Amino acid sequence: MMIGTIRWNLVMASLGFVITTLVSVSSNLWSTSLIRGLIAGAIWFALGFLIRLAAGILKSPEQGRLEYQSTVDTKSTSGYNVDLSTPDETDTLKDLLRNTPTENEPKAVSHEEQEIKFEPLTPPRFVSKLPEDGEQLAQAVRHMAKE
Numbered sequence: 001m002m003i004g005t006i007r008w009n010l011v012m013a014s015l016g017f018v019i020t021t022l023v024s025v026s027s028n029l030w031s032t033s034l035i036r037g038l039i040a041g042a043i044w045f046a047l048g049f050l051i052r053l054a055a056g057i058l059k060s061p062e063q064g065r066l067e068y069q070s071t072v073d074t075k076s077t078s079g080y081n082v083d084l085s086t087p088d089e090t091d092t093l094k095d096l097l098r099n100t101p102t103e104n105e106p107k108a109v110s111h112e113e114q115e116i117k118f119e120p121l122t123p124p125r126f127v128s129k130l131p132e133d134g135e136q137l138a139q140a141v142r143h144m145a146k147e
Contacts, residue, residue: 002052003059009048016044 021037028036 002049003055004052008052009045012048012051013041013045017041 017037017040020040021033024033024036
């Protein structure tokens with residue numbers, strides 16, 4: 001199911017070799033650049049097979065379905081179908097739309113019946129107290145400087 005011929009792999013390998021060699025020549029020796037280029041070419045040659053295989057699978061999905069159907073026909077078909085239907089719940093939906101509570105649901109209670117009193121929170125206030133005496137402030141600074 002691969003698309004194309006081995007020429008595509010050779011083109012990809014040569015492009016990988018040329019690009020890698022040209023990029024690495026600026027910072028490496030010629031021998032190091034050539035070795036890295038050859039390694040990159042081999043990797044791109046192998047990647048060419050994967051790319052061609054993926055392109056073949058994407059191009060002809062009908063052929064894959066036909067092969068799958070032939071294997072399914074020969075085997076037992078139990079377990080291949082899934083029933084995704086949901087149970088009928090029209091009665092429950094109609095009750096919700098009518099807004100009539102059933103026996104199991106609690107009835108709506110008004111605010112007067114609940115008799116809830118609203119009390120806002122009163123958090124404690126933070127107050128900083130400055131020393132009245134300048135001498136106390138000086139002693140505090142001296143004490144902090146010693147530590």
